[in-house]
Amino acid sequence: MKILVCISDVPDTTTKIKFAGNKELDKAGIQWIINPWDELSLTRAIELKEAHPDKIENITVINVGTTASEPTIRKALAMGADNAIRVDSEPKEAYFVAAQLAEVIKSKQFDIVFTGLDSADYNGSTVGGMLAELLDMTSVSAVSGINIEDGKVIVSREIDGGTQKLDVQTPFIAVVQKGIAIDPRIPAMRGIMMARTKPLEVVAPANIDNLTEIVEYEMPQPKGKCRKFTEENVNELVDVLHKEAKLI
Amino acid sequence: MSASQYKHPDYYLVDELLTEEHKIIRDSVRDWVNREVKPIIEEANQKHQAPMHLMKMMGEIGVFGPFIPQEYGGAGLDYISYGLIMQELERGDSAVRSTASVQTSLVMYPIYAFGSEEQKKKYLPKLAKADLIGCFGLTEPNHGSDPGSMKTNFVDKGDHFLLNGSKMWITNSTIADIAIVWAKDEEGIVRGLIVEKGMPGFTAPETHGKWSLRASVTGELVFDDVKVPKENLMPKTKGLKSPLMCLNSARYGIAWGVIGAACECYDTALRYSLERKQFDRFIGSFQLQQKKLAEMITEITKAQLLAWRLGVLKNEGKETAFHVSMAKRNNVKMALDIARESRQVLGAMGITSDFPIMRHMMNLESVITYEGTHDVHLLITGHDITGIPAYK
Numbered sequence: 001m002k003i004l005v006c007i008s009d010v011p012d013t014t015t016k017i018k019f020a021g022n023k024e025l026d027k028a029g030i031q032w033i034i035n036p037w038d039e040l041s042l043t044r045a046i047e048l049k050e051a052h053p054d055k056i057e058n059i060t061v062i063n064v065g066t067t068a069s070e071p072t073i074r075k076a077l078a079m080g081a082d083n084a085i086r087v088d089s090e091p092k093e094a095y096f097v098a099a100q101l102a103e104v105i106k107s108k109q110f111d112i113v114f115t116g117l118d119s120a121d122y123n124g125s126t127v128g129g130m131l132a133e134l135l136d137m138t139s140v141s142a143v144s145g146i147n148i149e150d151g152k153v154i155v156s157r158e159i160d161g162g163t164q165k166l167d168v169q170t171p172f173i174a175v176v177q178k179g180i181a182i183d184p185r186i187p188a189m190r191g192i193m194m195a196r197t198k199p200l201e202v203v204a205p206a207n208i209d210n211l212t213e214i215v216e217y218e219m220p221q222p223k224g225k226c227r228k229f230t231e232e233n234v235n236e237l238v239d240v241l242h243k244e245a246k247l248i
Numbered sequence: 249m250s251a252s253q254y255k256h257p258d259y260y261l262v263d264e265l266l267t268e269e270h271k272i273i274r275d276s277v278r279d280w281v282n283r284e285v286k287p288i289i290e291e292a293n294q295k296h297q298a299p300m301h302l303m304k305m306m307g308e309i310g311v312f313g314p315f316i317p318q319e320y321g322g323a324g325l326d327y328i329s330y331g332l333i334m335q336e337l338e339r340g341d342s343a344v345r346s347t348a349s350v351q352t353s354l355v356m357y358p359i360y361a362f363g364s365e366e367q368k369k370k371y372l373p374k375l376a377k378a379d380l381i382g383c384f385g386l387t388e389p390n391h392g393s394d395p396g397s398m399k400t401n402f403v404d405k406g407d408h409f410l411l412n413g414s415k416m417w418i419t420n421s422t423i424a425d426i427a428i429v430w431a432k433d434e435e436g437i438v439r440g441l442i443v444e445k446g447m448p449g450f451t452a453p454e455t456h457g458k459w460s461l462r463a464s465v466t467g468e469l470v471f472d473d474v475k476v477p478k479e480n481l482m483p484k485t486k487g488l489k490s491p492l493m494c495l496n497s498a499r500y501g502i503a504w505g506v507i508g509a510a511c512e513c514y515d516t517a518l519r520y521s522l523e524r525k526q527f528d529r530f531i532g533s534f535q536l537q538q539k540k541l542a543e544m545i546t547e548i549t550k551a552q553l554l555a556w557r558l559g560v561l562k563n564e565g566k567e568t569a570f571h572v573s574m575a576k577r578n579n580v581k582m583a584l585d586i587a588r589e590s591r592q593v594l595g596a597m598g599i600t601s602d603f604p605i606m607r608h609m610m611n612l613e614s615v616i617t618y619e620g621t622h623d624v625h626l627l628i629t630g631h632d633i634t635g636i637p638a639y640k
Binding site for chain 2: 188
C-alpha cells in the first residue's frame with residue numbers, strides 16, 4: 001500500500017500577519033511550517049507504517065511550492081516520509097493546487113491520499129474535495145482516525161453525537177481533521193541526517209489557469225478605546241450609541 | 249508546531265549563519281523540550297527528583313552522541329548541530345543538558361576516541377539509545393582543578409586490574425550502568441577504564457541536599473578492590489590529555505547550552521516587563537529596566553556569535569582547548585548574570601517556580617564551577633597569551 005500526504009508550507013500559526021500593499025503577504029521574518037493538519041496526517045501515516053510494515057510500503061509527501069518550501073519538505077522527510085515530490089510553482093489558489101496535485105497523482109498510483117481539512121494560511125477547506133472531483137476518486141471528509149484492521153482500511157469520522165466507522169476501499173482521499181494523531185511526530189536526529197539522502201523529485205507544473213484572483217486584503221479595524229459610563233450619565237451613553245456607533 | 253510563547257532572541261540574524269538542517273535540528277529539540285521538559289521540570293526541580301522517563305525519550309530523538317558516526321548508533325551530525333541541541337536542552341533545564349553532555353561528551357566520546365573496536369560496538373549503540381546510561385569519574389574529593397594529582401589507581405593482577413580510589417561530584421553516578429573512570433596505572437600514567445555497575449567493590453552513593461541541578465542525580469564513585477577485566481581498559485588513553493579532551497568536548501556543549509538558559513530568562517523578563525505595570529506604566533518603559541534588558545540582549549548576541557564561530561572552527565578541526573575555555577567561561581558568566589538580572593526584572597515573582605528564572609540561576613551556579621571553574625578558565629587564557637601557566 002502506498003500513501004501520499006499532501007503538505008502545505010504555511011506561516012507559523014503565531015505569526016503576526018502583515019501585508020505589503022493590499023494584495024501581497026509581507027513574508028519578511030515569517031517562520032514557515034508544515035500545515036498542522038498535514039503534519040498530523042503525516043504523523044498518522046508514519047504510525048501506520050510502523051505498525052504495519054508488511055502492508056504499507058511507502059509514504060510520499062507532495063507539495064506545490066517554490067524552492068522556498070524545501071525546508072518544510074525536508075522536515076517531512078526527517079519525520080519519516082520516504083520520498084517527496086515538489087511541483088515547482090507558486091501555490092496561488094486552491095483550484096490551481098488541487099489540479100497540480102491531480103496531475104501528479106494520475107501519473108503515479110497511491111492507495112491513500114491524505115489532505116488536511118484546511119491550510120492555516122487561507123483556510124479555504126477546498127483542496128481535498130476538488131482533488132476527489134478532479135480524479136473521480138472516493139473521498140472521506142472530516143476523518144478523525146484511520147486504522148488497518150484485518151487487512152481493511154477503517155476510517156473514523158466524528159458525527160453529531162458519536163463516531164462513524166467506515167470500511168473504505170482503496171484508493172481514496174482522506175480529508176483529515178482533529179483526532180487523526182495526538183501530537184505531531186518530532187524528527188529524531190538520525191531521521192534528520194537520513195533526510196539528506198531521501199529523494200526529492202521536482203516536477204514542472206502543468207499548464208493550469210487560476211480560477212480565482214485576490215482582489216484585496218483588508219486588516220480588521222483596530223479596536224477602539226474602552227469608554228466607561230456610569231448611572232449618572234446614562235443619557236450620554238444613549239447619545240453615543242445613537243450618534244457615534246449608530247447602533248440604536 | 250509552536251504552542252510556546254517563547255520567542256528566541258536573534259538580534260544579529262545569526263539564524264542566517266545556520267543551514268536549513270541546523271534549523272530543523274534546533275526546532276525539533278525545541279519542540280521536544282516544550283512538549284516533554286517544560287511541563288514537568290519545575291516540579292522535578294522542587295522535589296529534587298531526576299525525571300528518569302526523559303532518558304529513553306532523549307535516546308529516541310537522538311540527542312545522545314549526535315556527532316558520533318551512524319555506524320555506532322549516533323547521527324553523524326556536525327558540531328554546530330551538537331551545540332544547538334545543547335542550547336535547546338538547557339533552555340529546558342541545565343540538569344537535562346548536563347545528562348546529555350555527560351552521556352555524549354564524557355561517555356560516548358571517550359569510548360569512540362580511545363576505545364577498542366569491540367568496546368565501540370558493545371557500548372556506543374546502547375548508549376545512543378539510552379539502553380545504557382553512563383557517567384564520568386575524574387574529579388576526586390581532594391583533586392578538582394588539579395586532576396593530575398589524582399589518587400585513584402589500578403594495578404595489574406595478571407588476568408585483571410585491581411581498582412581503588414574514589415570520585416566525587418559525578419552526574420548520573422547512582423543511575424549509571426557504566427562509569428568511565430580515570431585512574432593511574434603502576435607507572436603513574438592516567439588511563440581510562442570502563443567500570444560496570446554491579447562489579448564487586450564498586451558503589452555509588454548519592455550526594456544529597458543540592459540547591460542546584462536538582463533535576464539530576466549527583467553522587468560519588470567508590471572503588472574498593474574492584475576487579476576490572478583487562479578488556480575494559482580503553483587502549484588509546486594515555487595521560488591526562490585523554491580526559492581533558494573529553495572535558496573539552498563537554499565544555500564546547502556548555503558554551504552553547506547556557507545560551508539556551510540565558511535566552512529563556514531574557515525572554516521571560518522581556519515579556520514580563522511589557523505586561524507588568526507600576527505607576528500606570530509598563531515597567532519595560534522605565535530606563536533602569538531597559539538598561540537591564542538592552543545589556544542582556546547585547547551579551548546574548550555576543551555569546552551567540554562566539555559559539556557559532558567556535559562551532560565553525562570545531563567543524564574545520566581548527567579549534568583549540570584555549571578557544572573552548574574562553575567560550576565556556578564567557579558564556580556561562582553571561583548566562584548567570586542574565587539570570588540574576590532577569591530575576592530583578594520580575595521582582596518578587598522572580599523567586600517563585602511560576603517562572604523558570606530562579607531555577608536557571610541556581611543551576612548555573614554549578615555550571616560556572618563544573619568542567620573547569622570560571623577562574624581556572626581565565627588562567628587557561630592567560631597561559632595561552634603569555635605562555636606562562638599560572639596554575640602550576
